[in-house]
Amino acid sequence: MQRSIEEIxxxxxxxxxxxxxxxxxxxxxxxVGYKKAAERVDVVTTGTFGPMCSSGAFLNLGHxxxxxxxxxxxxxxxxxxxxxAAVDLFIGATEIxxxxxxxxxxxxxxxxxxxxxxxxxxxxxxxxxKAVSYGxxxxxxxxxxxxxxxxxxxxxxxxxxxxxxxxxxxxxxLSKKVIYTYLGVLQxxxxxxxFSSAGQLSPLLNDPYYRTIGIGTKxxxxxxxxxxxxxxxxxxxxxxxxxxxVPKEGAGTIAVTGDMKKMNARYIRGVSVMGYGAxxxxxxxxxxxxxxxxxxxxxxxxxxxxxxxxVDYSMAYPSxxxxxxxxxxxxxxxxxEVEIKGKxxxxxxxxxxxxxxxIANTLKTWILKGEFLLTEKVASLPGVESGxxxxxxxxxSERIK
Amino acid sequence: MTKTQSRNxxxxxxxxxxxxxxxxxxxxxxxxxVNISKARIDQDEEGTMIxxxxxxxxxINDGLKYLREIGVTYKPISKVVNWNQDKCTHCSACTVxxxxxxxxxxxxxxxxxxxxxxxxxxxxxxxxACPYRAITISE
Numbered sequence: 178m179q180r181s182i183e184e185i186x187x188x189x190x191x192x193x194x195x196x197x198x199x200x201x202x203x204x205x206x207x208x209v210g211y212k213k214a215a216e217r218v219d220v221v222t223t224g225t226f227g228p229m230c231s232s233g234a235f236l237n238l239g240h241x242x243x244x245x246x247x248x249x250x251x252x253x254x255x256x257x258x259x260x261x262a263a264v265d266l267f268i269g270a271t272e273i274x275x276x277x278x279x280x281x282x283x284x285x286x287x288x289x290x291x292x293x294x295x296x297x298x299x300x301x302x303x304x305x306x307k308a309v310s311y312g313x314x315x316x317x318x319x320x321x322x323x324x325x326x327x328x329x330x331x332x333x334x335x336x337x338x339x340x341x342x343x344x345x346x347x348x349x350x351l352s353k354k355v356i357y358t359y360l361g362v363l364q365x366x367x368x369x370x371x372f373s374s375a376g377q378l379s380p381l382l383n384d385p386y387y388r389t390i391g392i393g394t395k396x397x398x399x400x401x402x403x404x405x406x407x408x409x410x411x412x413x414x415x416x417x418x419x420x421x422x423v424p425k426e427g428a429g430t431i432a433v434t435g436d437m438k439k440m441n442a443r444y445i446r447g448v449s450v451m452g453y454g455a456x457x458x459x460x461x462x463x464x465x466x467x468x469x470x471x472x473x474x475x476x477x478x479x480x481x482x483x484x485x486x487x488v489d490y491s492m493a494y495p496s497x498x499x500x501x502x503x504x505x506x507x508x509x510x511x512x513x514e515v516e517i518k519g520k521x522x523x524x525x526x527x528x529x530x531x532x533x534x535x536i537a538n539t540l541k542t543w544i545l546k547g548e549f550l551l552t553e554k555v556a557s558l559p560g561v562e563s564g565x566x567x568x569x570x571x572x573x574s575e576r577i578k
Numbered sequence: 579m580t581k582t583q584s585r586n587x588x589x590x591x592x593x594x595x596x597x598x599x600x601x602x603x604x605x606x607x608x609x610x611x612v613n614i615s616k617a618r619i620d621q622d623e624e625g626t627m628i629x630x631x632x633x634x635x636x637x638i639n640d641g642l643k644y645l646r647e648i649g650v651t652y653k654p655i656s657k658v659v660n661w662n663q664d665k666c667t668h669c670s671a672c673t674v675x676x677x678x679x680x681x682x683x684x685x686x687x688x689x690x691x692x693x694x695x696x697x698x699x700x701x702x703x704x705x706x707a708c709p710y711r712a713i714t715i716s717e
Contacts (some may be wrong), residue, residue: 226667227669228709284706286706288711361671361674361707361709362671362674362675362707364674364675368674369674371671371674446667446710448709448710449706449709449710449711450709451706451707456709458667458709458710511686511689512686513673513683513686523673523674524670524674525669525670525671525672525673525674526669526670526671527669527671527709528669529667529668529669530668530689531667531668531688531689531690532667532668
């Protein structure tokens with residue numbers, strides 16, 4: 178059985194496509210089997226919503242009178258990078274205001290940061306812009322203070338260099354004091370285990386070898402249509418995999434982009450992680466075309482078949498000497514309790530399963546209504562055959578080249 | 579026999595009452611069980627206390643009447659802790675910091691968070707632990 182994207186799109190246009198979410202497909206395949214399911218189903222939709230660092234946005238402000246080549250700029254007090262051109266800015270999700278006390282009073286609260294600026298922009302709120310420069314003959318202005326609004330910007334688009342991590346660590350704390358991590362508050366002596374993945378609903382876990390998801394794939398991004406623009410930073414296709422092909426730790430990632438003017442702030446949210454910093458929660462949904470029977474096998478992956486590594490965030494993670502304590506599956510993680518080192522440990526998720534489900538359903542509705550056509554990838558993400566890994570930075574004091 | 583009820587409330591003591599044995603009076607004169615989960619006296623010498631009182635409905639009402647008469651104001655915890663459902667994304671970061679299980683997931687199929695005001699003791703641990711700032715406390 179083979180099915181082309183073109184055939185699927187023809188069916189979508191005629192409102193005849195058969196679409197399931199990555200959750201719904203599991204009992205369906207159990208009922209009818211792989212072969213029949215592959216023949217009948219055209220698309221399976223996935224979804225994920227959680228804090229995703231390495232997110233940000235490009236803004237073009239438009240030129241002032243007289244003109245200004247912005248050197249440094251702040252949006253609601255949060256530094257935005259201006260070293261691109263005259264009036265292009267990049268606001269990063271984890272940037273915090275210059276006067277934020279950060280962790281000087283530990284644990285810091287990080288109430289507002291770059292992710293919140295992006296959420297406020299999408300919500301249509303006015304943002305206070307302050308900018309400074311040195312002045313040139315062609316760009317004489319040296320200072321600027323004004324309110325800006327997304328509707329007046331020439332461009333405002335999300336560009337997230339790394340989203341949608343294919344699997345991730347489960348964080349625990351083996352020390353005797355509370356620690357504050359990007360995976361939340363970790364109570365001492367294995368008090369809790371925190372994770373962040375939509376498991377069986379997560380996009381890259383449903384296409385573990387990146388057969389259909391690649392550069393150019395059209396996706397749900399922040400409530401609008403967006404695209405996969407590149408492999409994500411830290412993309413690591415050679416991470417260890419189980420027999421089902423599913424990575425057993427953080428592996429593939431994607432860079433995504435999309436028009437903020439069309440987005441919905443429900444799916445792009447500023448995040449304050451106590452003791453760690455600010456970030457941004459991103460909602461992503463990716464449609465997976467059922468191009469053959471192998472694809473239906475991949476999209477029926479269940480929470481219980483996806484393993485995640487348990488890592489100690491008091492010593493092993495910060496020292497970058499990671500030793501996996503054990504592996505747990507997402508069915509157990511989602512049950513609220515897992516067993517680690519013989520101890521029953523309560524679990525919590527930083528990502529939202531209900532919103533991941535909502536995104537997969539929304540994408541399904543878009544496709545059923547004929548509003549969302551699938552795209553053929555333009556180029557593939559580096560796969561297992563690329564041999565590409567994810568390496569640490571070696572600190573050195575001498576130039577060798 | 580009358581059924582025992584319990585209520586979680588936040589008390590505000592004016593300056594002139596912080597040295598009075600009010601809780602002791604509630605126990606001795608109104609036959610109430612009092613469980614104190616938080617108590618403090620502020621810089622202005624006004625006091626705040628979060629208590630769970632248990633007893634018959636009649637005794638609770640009489641006890642609360644006594645508090646009103648001497649000038650202690652109070653409000654139920656549900657008016658102190660606000661869980662903003664529009665902001666909550668139903669992750670579950672709060673559930674492992676809540677010491678009394680007031681923020682929890684009753685149904686592991688839909689994975690939705692629920693806030694049980696009756697269990698809440700307004701300790702405030704959930705407030706900074708929520709990445710979306712969906713919980714606020716106004717004493």
